[in-house]
Amino acid sequence: RAKKEGGGRVCLFDATLDAQVRERRMLESDLRTAINRGDIVLHYQPVMSARTGMVSSVEALARWEHETRGPISPEVFIALAEDSGLIDELGRKLIFRACSDMLAMPETMRVAVNLSPQQFKSGELVSTVREALKRTGLAPNRLQLEVTERLVIENTQETFAQLEELRSLGIQILMDDFGVGHSSLSYFQMFPFDKVKIDKSFIADIETSKTARAIVEAVIGLGRQLSMGIVAEGVECQEQNAVLSELGCTHLQGYFFSRPMPLEEIAQFVAKNAHAVPLPLAPPRRAR
Ligand code: C2E
Numbered sequence: 001r002a003k004k005e006g007g008g009r010v011c012l013f014d015a016t017l018d019a020q021v022r023e024r025r026m027l028e029s030d031l032r033t034a035i036n037r038g039d040i041v042l043h044y045q046p047v048m049s050a051r052t053g054m055v056s057s058v059e060a061l062a063r064w065e066h067e068t069r070g071p072i073s074p075e076v077f078i079a080l081a082e083d084s085g086l087i088d089e090l091g092r093k094l095i096f097r098a099c100s101d102m103l104a105m106p107e108t109m110r111v112a113v114n115l116s117p118q119q120f121k122s123g124e125l126v127s128t129v130r131e132a133l134k135r136t137g138l139a140p141n142r143l144q145l146e147v148t149e150r151l152v153i154e155n156t157q158e159t160f161a162q163l164e165e166l167r168s169l170g171i172q173i174l175m176d177d178f179g180v181g182h183s184s185l186s187y188f189q190m191f192p193f194d195k196v197k198i199d200k201s202f203i204a205d206i207e208t209s210k211t212a213r214a215i216v217e218a219v220i221g222l223g224r225q226l227s228m229g230i231v232a233e234g235v236e237c238q239e240q241n242a243v244l245s246e247l248g249c250t251h252l253q254g255y256f257f258s259r260p261m262p263l264e265e266i267a268q269f270v271a272k273n274a275h276a277v278p279l280p281l282a283p284p285r286r287a288r
């Protein structure tokens with residue numbers, strides 16, 4: 001069919017496609033090298049307690065500074081790692097890195113690590129996490145794992161068994177980016193998430209959109225009823241901070257407080273702004 005249409009247009013199209021494929025292969029090969037060399041690093045963003053205004057945890061966010069292309073968004077290279085079978089190795093390294101980085105912070109500080117759905121496929125996630133905790137000596141109640149509905153949507157027994165096992169170790173499980181995509185309230189019947197993070201798109205609209213505000217209020221109400229913490233993501237200004245605290249978000253995260261930063265900087269930030277009270281030993285069990 002392409003031949004019949006003939007001419008340069010088809011050739012041009014093919015050439016563009018070919019260039020895209022080659023471009024992607026190159027980036028994939030660079031990513032493999034970067035993972036092996038440990039060039040993918042973690043930055044950390046503080047998550048504030050609404051009640052006390054102090055840092056209650058930090059979220060680990062992967063960063064890749066490409067030698068010639070400069071910084072590449074994690075949205076891009078995490079998806080690439082997922083598609084090219086590199087996510088397990090990258091994910092494993094990041095779990096170990098986050099756990100050992102936490103040793104530079106007070107014992108009251110938790111760290112949240114983002115997980116891709118693929119990391120639940122190999123069946124090795126639980127043993128990887130156990131090993132990271134054991135080797136670094138980090139207390140399990142200092143680790144949080146963030147999953148999105150992309151994981152829960154598949155709703156397999158194996159997925160929930162792994163989540164249950166991780167939680168039984170004392171690790172908190174957070175639902176990230178809630179409210180976008182195919183969010184369903186039944187997720188909370190399937191698994192007792194410790195916290196829900198409201199997607200930043202709702203936070204951006206909270207002052208101007210009645211609908212966004214109603215959705216945020218509904219999620220906060222759900223959180224109260226089910227004893228889940230509620231984290232507002234993407235808080236960028238004092239007005240949003242005030243509204244969200246007033247509505248009853250338990251935690252707040254966003255550029256208003258701080259951008260994600262390298263370990264040395266976050267350690268200093270935390271040293272100035274952290275709680276001194278010890279963490280509970282294990283997450284409180286909840287009647288279901
Ligand atoms: P996420 O887990 O929802 O992380 C929050 C994103 O919002 C981060 O983007 C953070 O830098 C950004 N952010 C924080 N505060 C604000 C704010 O006030 N305004 C705005 N506009 N944005 C804010 P980032 O670092 O580019 O990461 C994007 C996504 O990439 C993450 O979304 C997560 O889904 C994924 N990701 C990042 N690191 C990892 C990782 O180590 N593993 C996996 N599987 N995914 C990761």
Ligand code: MG
Pocket residue numbers: 059114146176
């Ligand atoms: Mg996250």
Ligand code: MG
Pocket residue numbers: 176177197199200233
């Ligand atoms: Mg998020």
Ligand code: MG
Pocket residue numbers: 177
């Ligand atoms: Mg996100």
